[in-house]
Every structure is written in C-alpha cells, then in structure tokens.
Amino acid sequence: xxxxxxxxxxxxxxxxxxxxxxxxxxxxxxxxxxxxxxxxxxxxxxxxxxxxxxxxxxxxxxxxxxxxxxxxxxxxxxxxxxxxxxxxxxxxxxxxxxxxxxxxxxxxxxxxxxxxxxxxxxxxxxxxxxxxxxxxxxxxxxxxxxxxxxxxxxxxxxxxxxxxxxxxxxxxxxxxxxxxxxxxxxxxxxxxxxxxxxxxxxxxxxxxxxxxxxxxxxxxxxxxxxxxxxxxxxxxxxxxxxxxxxxxxxxxxxxxxxxxxx
Amino acid sequence: xxxxxxxxxxxxxxxxxxxxxxxxxxxxxxxxxxxxxxxxxxxxxxxxxxxxxxxxxxxxxxxxxxxxxxxxxxxxxxxxxxxxxxxxxxxxxxxxxxxxxxxxxxxxxxxxxxxxxxxxxxxxxxxxxxxxxxxxxxxxxxxxxxxxxxxxxxxxxxxxxxxxxxxxxxxxxxxxxxxxxxxxxxxxxxxxxxxxxxxxxxxxxxxxxxxxxxxxxxxxxxxxxxxxxxxxxxxxxxxxxxxxxxxxxxxxxxxxxxxxxx
Numbered sequence: 001x002x003x004x005x006x007x008x009x010x011x012x013x014x015x016x017x018x019x020x021x022x023x024x025x026x027x028x029x030x031x032x033x034x035x036x037x038x039x040x041x042x043x044x045x046x047x048x049x050x051x052x053x054x055x056x057x058x059x060x061x062x063x064x065x066x067x068x069x070x071x072x073x074x075x076x077x078x079x080x081x082x083x084x085x086x087x088x089x090x091x092x093x094x095x096x097x098x099x100x101x102x103x104x105x106x107x108x109x110x111x112x113x114x115x116x117x118x119x120x121x122x123x124x125x126x127x128x129x130x131x132x133x134x135x136x137x138x139x140x141x142x143x144x145x146x147x148x149x150x151x152x153x154x155x156x157x158x159x160x161x162x163x164x165x166x167x168x169x170x171x172x173x174x175x176x177x178x179x180x181x182x183x184x185x186x187x188x189x190x191x192x193x194x195x196x197x198x199x200x201x202x203x204x205x206x207x208x209x210x211x212x213x214x215x216x217x218x219x220x221x222x223x224x225x226x227x228x229x230x231x232x233x234x235x236x237x238x239x240x241x242x243x244x245x246x247x248x249x250x251x252x253x254x255x256x257x258x259x260x261x262x
Numbered sequence: 263x264x265x266x267x268x269x270x271x272x273x274x275x276x277x278x279x280x281x282x283x284x285x286x287x288x289x290x291x292x293x294x295x296x297x298x299x300x301x302x303x304x305x306x307x308x309x310x311x312x313x314x315x316x317x318x319x320x321x322x323x324x325x326x327x328x329x330x331x332x333x334x335x336x337x338x339x340x341x342x343x344x345x346x347x348x349x350x351x352x353x354x355x356x357x358x359x360x361x362x363x364x365x366x367x368x369x370x371x372x373x374x375x376x377x378x379x380x381x382x383x384x385x386x387x388x389x390x391x392x393x394x395x396x397x398x399x400x401x402x403x404x405x406x407x408x409x410x411x412x413x414x415x416x417x418x419x420x421x422x423x424x425x426x427x428x429x430x431x432x433x434x435x436x437x438x439x440x441x442x443x444x445x446x447x448x449x450x451x452x453x454x455x456x457x458x459x460x461x462x463x464x465x466x467x468x469x470x471x472x473x474x475x476x477x478x479x480x481x482x483x484x485x486x487x488x489x490x491x492x493x494x495x496x497x498x499x500x501x502x503x504x505x506x507x508x509x510x511x512x513x514x515x516x517x518x519x520x521x522x523x524x
Contacts, residue, residue, distance in 0.1 A: 136505065238432070243399060243512075
C-alpha cells in the first residue's frame, strides 16, 4: 500500500487540533466544510459511494485489525495519522469500537427538492440518535428526500452519522430549510402524528407519494405547521401517552411500505 | 408539606455516596436492591403506580421548579436531600433537565411467566437506549410480558429507566432468564427478524398471542434460539442491510397491533 503513515504523540499537533475541532465544534465543521466518520463500517459505506477520504486517524492497535487492514489496502496516496491510545481516546466522540476515524469533505446539498416524491420532514429534532435512526429507517423504507429545519441536529455531525449507519450517503438531504414557507407549497398530502388526532394511521391510503412530518421530542410539531398537515394517530392498545419520535416515524413509514407492496 | 429538607455540601457525605453508588454501579444497585429514577416525569409515572419513594435528591434550583413543587406537595414523611449544583452535576447519569432524582426499591420480578400471553424476548441487547425504547414500544402495543437474557442491559438501571419513560412500571419483566431452556418449551409461535428469512412480516397472521424475539445489536439472535423461531423479514424497498433493533421491533409489534384492530 502506498499510504503515508505518520506517528503523532503531541496533543498540540496541528493535525490533532484539526481532528478535535471537527469532532467537537459544529462551527469548525461548517467553516472547514469537513466532517468525521468514526468506525470501520461507516467508512466502508462511504467509500462504496465512490467518494474519497482526506485522511485517516487511528491507533496502532487499530492498524492490527483485519477489517482496518482490508480498508486501507484498497486505498493509496492518503495520509494515515497514527495517534497514541490516550490521544485517540481523548478525541473520540463515540463509545468503544475499532479506533479509526476518517476526515471527509461534507457532502453538498442537492440542488432542488422534488415536490412530487416522498419526503420525510424533521422539525427541530434535537437528539442525534433519533435523527440518525430516522434517516436509516427512511432509507430502508425507500424515502429518498429528507428536509430539516434549522433547529434539527446537524445531519453530518459524528453522532448523527453514527446513528445513521451510512444512510446519509444514499439520501438527498436539505438542511436549514424554512419549513413555515415550504410546507404550505406542497401539493402532496402531509401527515403528522399527533396524540390529539382522530384519524388512525391504519385508515390512510398511503399508495401515492406523501410527506411525513416529525416534530421535536418534547414539543411535537409546531402549531404553524400542523395547520398544513393531517394529524394522524397511531393506535396504542397499551394506552401509553407517547412513543419515541423515531419509533413513531418507523411505524408510519413501514405502514406505507406495507401498503405499497404488490 | 411535612418533608424533611437536608442540605448536603460534602462529597463524602454517606447519603451522597449511596446515591453515587446507585447511579454508577450495577453491583451496588443489586446489593442494595434499590435504583434511581431521574427526572420529574419518570418519578411521576412511578408514583402513579401507588408505590413509594425512599428519598429525593435535588438541587436548590430544582426546588423552585413548579413541577417539582407539585410533585413534593403530594408527599410526606420523606427525606429530601438538597445537593449543591456541582455535586448534583457530578453524579447525574443523564443529560440536562430538571435536577431531581428519587431513590426507590427495585421492583421485584413477578412470580411466573404466562405462557399463553404475548411476550417480547430480548437476547443480549446491550444498548440501554434500545432496551428502554423497546419496553416503551411494547407497553404501547399492549404487550405485558418482557423476558430478558442475562446479557441484556439491566432493566432497572437509570439509563434504561429513562429510555423506558415509565414503561417498566406497567410491565411484567423477567430478567436473567436462561432462554436456551425456556424458548423450546413455548407452544406459542416464536418470531425472530432475520435478514436471511424468506417469510415477510406482512404475510404473517398475528391475531393470536405470539412471542417476539429480538437479538443483540451486532450479532443478532443466536443460532441456538433461531432454531426454535420462525425467521421473518421486514421488506425494505430501499435495500438497507439492517434496521436498528428497536425500530425492527416497533415495526413488528405495530403490524401485530394493526392486525388485531377490529
């Protein structure tokens, strides 16, 4: 392999400071237009899209891992920074795993929303795990377009990337969208789960394209947007007061999948 | 109100050490047969079951919160330990919120599994968020019995309690169950999602009681148990390789809910 391996021991090394900035600071990620993929599987999913990595950061121990070796064997001409164990542990954003990160250029947003195709719209979803899980679930359900309000967790942050398990790479994602002006322009039906709604999810005809609107974990969907949506209820025989938003989303999206199976 | 308010400033105070042990050490929780509920809503859900709290721990700031005041107004004869802000922040196990914890006796397991009633069986699920979310989803879907292998995240740990949002209090939960000997005794159909399965979830008749088997996040369900289950696939038009286990569980349980609606 023709990769350059560079050992780094110092906390104040510029490459380490760059990595730390990308891991920890949303503003720095934005300014650099770069982000970090953590873990072998996420990096593999990214490489499968044909895009390239800027640099790898890992530990000496990770270099001995067979999956890491196979990953690096495919590549050439890239710097591989080998960090001390303590330096790596201090920077990592996720739990234990194989210690490898890849720095990539943040993928650009696609040009235009296709208003005739299914969409998942996220309003102020704050938990990175929920957002990533919803992306992963939408990708599995065959929804290609994701629209996010400004208050929604950053799609390309390390935590949302991890929860998305590579879903980001196959989706058309629009961030920082002013939903208040966009949603009223939709001609597709817009559905929003709501505990007050009378209409059951299972009464809907979901064979045609539609828009799914999911709201903030605590507040739900704002009144403004609810005006432009059909409130729907997920029947709960156990009588719980609410479902986790990623769970509610999955139940809706897969009822759509079920209805569209021939 | 007749609660006793006791200010605590010292890190080595015995009550603080007790709380820290319960928050941080599974073994200590087991030995003491106590656990910790964090946050107003979880504590409220617990009190609604009619059971009692041993003690509260909170900050002076939380005492000024109206929801906390309403909570404490219902109670009498309990110690309320008022911790300094830094002491509380150092012990808390969860993200920011209203700073109140309640110490409770860990609820006992029910006597016996009802083999004729729906069950959710968790084999070595390790992520506390996934386990708590599955409990919450099962409770909403009307499943009352949860069976957990020894390797599954502890149901009464603070993190699983938080993700469960009170679901634990309405369920019959059996922990540390030897699934290898139990599952083969079931006469109800046992379903397990599997990426290799041919049979679609949507082809099943789920009107009668059944058992749902969910496996470890990385490994899935063990071969041993799969032998005693019907493998089922969740159709994924988007072609993703896998769904988060809590999401897969929710899709299955709510297909069951849908089929059982009259």
